[in-house]
Amino acid sequence: MTKQTDPQKTQVAEAENSELSKSVIMDTPEVNNEFSKVDFKGSKWIYFMVIGLNAIYILLFYWINLLYGNS
Amino acid sequence: MSSIDWIILGLVLAFIVLYGLAKTRNQSGVSDFVTGGNKASWWTIGLSVMATQASAITFLSTPGQAFHDGMGFVQFYFGLPIAMVLISLFFVPIYHRLKVFTAYAYLEDRFNVQTRTLTAVFFLIQRGLAAGITIFAPSIILSAVLGWDLVWLNILIGSLVVVYTVTGGTRAVNITQKQQMGVIFGGMFLAFLMLLNFLPLEVGLEEALTIAGAQDKMNILDFSFDFDNRYTFWSGIIGGSFLALSYFGTDQSQVQRYLSGRTLRQSQMGLIMNGMLKVPMQFFILLIGVLVFVFYQFNASPLNFNPTNERMVMDSPYAAQYKVLDQEKDLLMGQIQTLQLAYLDVEDPAQKDVLQKEISALNTQQLSLRKEARELILAADKDAETNDKDYVFIHFILTQLPVGLIGLLLAVILSAAMSSTASEINALGATTAVDLYQRHRPGHSEKHYLKITQYFTLIWGGIAILVACTAPLFDNLIQLVNIIGSIFYGNILGVFLAAFFIRHIKGLSIFWAALINQGFVISLFVLDLFEVIKLPYLWLNVIGCVAVILIALIVQFFQGDKD
Numbered sequence: 001m002t003k004q005t006d007p008q009k010t011q012v013a014e015a016e017n018s019e020l021s022k023s024v025i026m027d028t029p030e031v032n033n034e035f036s037k038v039d040f041k042g043s044k045w046i047y048f049m050v051i052g053l054n055a056i057y058i059l060l061f062y063w064i065n066l067l068y069g070n071s
Numbered sequence: 072m073s074s075i076d077w078i079i080l081g082l083v084l085a086f087i088v089l090y091g092l093a094k095t096r097n098q099s100g101v102s103d104f105v106t107g108g109n110k111a112s113w114w115t116i117g118l119s120v121m122a123t124q125a126s127a128i129t130f131l132s133t134p135g136q137a138f139h140d141g142m143g144f145v146q147f148y149f150g151l152p153i154a155m156v157l158i159s160l161f162f163v164p165i166y167h168r169l170k171v172f173t174a175y176a177y178l179e180d181r182f183n184v185q186t187r188t189l190t191a192v193f194f195l196i197q198r199g200l201a202a203g204i205t206i207f208a209p210s211i212i213l214s215a216v217l218g219w220d221l222v223w224l225n226i227l228i229g230s231l232v233v234v235y236t237v238t239g240g241t242r243a244v245n246i247t248q249k250q251q252m253g254v255i256f257g258g259m260f261l262a263f264l265m266l267l268n269f270l271p272l273e274v275g276l277e278e279a280l281t282i283a284g285a286q287d288k289m290n291i292l293d294f295s296f297d298f299d300n301r302y303t304f305w306s307g308i309i310g311g312s313f314l315a316l317s318y319f320g321t322d323q324s325q326v327q328r329y330l331s332g333r334t335l336r337q338s339q340m341g342l343i344m345n346g347m348l349k350v351p352m353q354f355f356i357l358l359i360g361v362l363v364f365v366f367y368q369f370n371a372s373p374l375n376f377n378p379t380n381e382r383m384v385m386d387s388p389y390a391a392q393y394k395v396l397d398q399e400k401d402l403l404m405g406q407i408q409t410l411q412l413a414y415l416d417v418e419d420p421a422q423k424d425v426l427q428k429e430i431s432a433l434n435t436q437q438l439s440l441r442k443e444a445r446e447l448i449l450a451a452d453k454d455a456e457t458n459d460k461d462y463v464f465i466h467f468i469l470t471q472l473p474v475g476l477i478g479l480l481l482a483v484i485l486s487a488a489m490s491s492t493a494s495e496i497n498a499l500g501a502t503t504a505v506d507l508y509q510r511h512r513p514g515h516s517e518k519h520y521l522k523i524t525q526y527f528t529l530i531w532g533g534i535a536i537l538v539a540c541t542a543p544l545f546d547n548l549i550q551l552v553n554i555i556g557s558i559f560y561g562n563i564l565g566v567f568l569a570a571f572f573i574r575h576i577k578g579l580s581i582f583w584a585a586l587i588n589q590g591f592v593i594s595l596f597v598l599d600l601f602e603v604i605k606l607p608y609l610w611l612n613v614i615g616c617v618a619v620i621l622i623a624l625i626v627q628f629f630q631g632d633k634d
Contacts (some may be wrong), residue, residue, distance in 0.1 A: 068284030
């Protein structure tokens with residue numbers, strides 16, 4: 001009883017996996033047949049965006065630091 | 072507190088609890104209770120993840136941190152977005168694919184039942200303690216400033232949460248957290264606007280930042296490798312990444328939030344939303360603390376922001392000495408106000424520099440007076456907690472905000488306490504029921520397991536209230552929660568990383584490595600506590616994580632290929 005077994009949900013997830021794994025797939029060391037691959041799911045831009053956005057935050061902090069900081 | 076404030080506070084809290092109860096009365100089974108029937112959208116998950124992490128401590132302690140030490144604390148969150156990306160890419164797809172209820176169930180698939188049980192127990196220990204502190208932190212502060220009874224306040228916060236978490240499970244937690252985040256964002260934004268409004272006419276946001284900057288409050292980034300400084304760019308990026316990776320990737324109170332996602336994509340987007348909003352949110356809360364500092368450059372502030380300390384010392388033989396210090400402080404405050412206004416007026420950089428030095432000198436004198444006041448408080452009661460960081464913002468709320476807004480801001484604090492406590496006891500109940508009870512006592516009906524999960528949630532709610540009632544006040548409450556987390560998180564994260572990426576490591580070696588390593592990390596913390604070594608707590612995450620993998624590799628080497 002440690003896993004959900006709702007077949008409908010499994011189908012939804014599998015359909016999504018199949019759709020998303022069209023994008024880049026990165027092989028990782030095989031740890032177990034069931035999860036030997038880690039997929040870069042969906043659009044990659046969102047991941048670059050979150051890192052880029054935070055880089056902009058840090059640059060903004062750096063600028064505020066230059067303007068108002070005392071160090 | 073006025074009756075209008077009481078009404079607003081009561082209405083907000085009653086609405087959230089009743090709405091949560093009404094929307095989530097019927098639970099069909101453990102799946103429904105633990106993962107909310109997998110119906111949550113990405114923004115519900117995002118808000119839920121943020122509400123779980125942002126406890127009342129965040130809103131009480133963080134402005135106080137900025138008031139005393141400036142904006143540098145924001146660096147602590149720099150690693151979080153990196154962790155969100157890594158968890159979305161590596162952790163969430165595996166949890167979704169395996170359809171697990173808890174993060175630890177995955178470790179049984181990968182290693183063995185012992186490792187699953189051990190990590191679940193580590194989680195229960197640290198999160199059980201943290202849940203108590205999540206309740207205790209706002210209670211101790213509110214009881215001190217409002218005169219409410221500490222024990223009853225602990226029981227009130229804990230009970231409100233238990234009511235809807237036990238009946239409605241994860242769905243109730245998610246639904247109420249949306250309302251709570253609405254109250255929190257609204258309340259904090261209003262507090263920010265009121266602060267700007269309370270500053271002298273000549274002082275806008277830019278002038279306020281100039282004043283704060285001149286007094287070292289705007290030193291946001293520190294690129295040094297200084298181990299004496301807890302918050303640097305590097306400790307935030309490296310230590311913060313490990314802490315966030317561990318907290319969001321392996322702590323069931325967070326994993327359960329995104330396991331409730333409608334699809335894998337929705338879960339990932341919820342985490343990404345957190346990665347985009349967390350740093351600016353913390354910056355904004357710290358900025359409020361800095362504005363409170365600027366406000367008190369123009370307005371009278373107490374020698375110690377904790378009113379219990381002030382009352383106690385005024386009833387002691389040290390009252391006369393304390394009054395003298397208070398008068399000296401008032402004189403200094405008057406001088407500081409005049410010089411601050413002059414500082415804003417002058418254009419000449421040389422004159423500005425002279426004024427800045429004078430203001431700094433007066434602020435240093437003021438700090439010395441506050442230190443002397445703390446010594447008097449300690450002389451009056453050697454057990455008194457003189458650190459008043461956590462009382463700064465609530466003092467401002469209660470003494471400066473208009474009627475109505477006080478009730479709303481108190482609702483913000485209690486909502487934050489409830490939102491994170493709800494996720495915690497929800498996860499504690501689920502982990503105990505699924506990873507310990509259900510795993511070791513299989514064969515019962517779904518109804519039985521649902522009841523058991525609800526009972527465990529109720530029991531953990533009771534334990535959290537009990538811990539809250541007995542918890543002492545530490546140096547800084549937000550740090551205490553992070554320290555407890557850092558002691559266990561690195562170890563748990565190392566186990567998960569070994570599971571994901573190092574196929575060579577097998578069940579028995581990781582189990583023993585996790586046990587040995589936990590002892591090692593606790594020893595390092597104790598050595599730092601007694602100042603034998605110098606090791607800021609964030610680095611325990613990194614060391615714990617790396618050490619468990621190394622120990623497991625060594626044990627595996629001696630074991631050969633056996634499991």
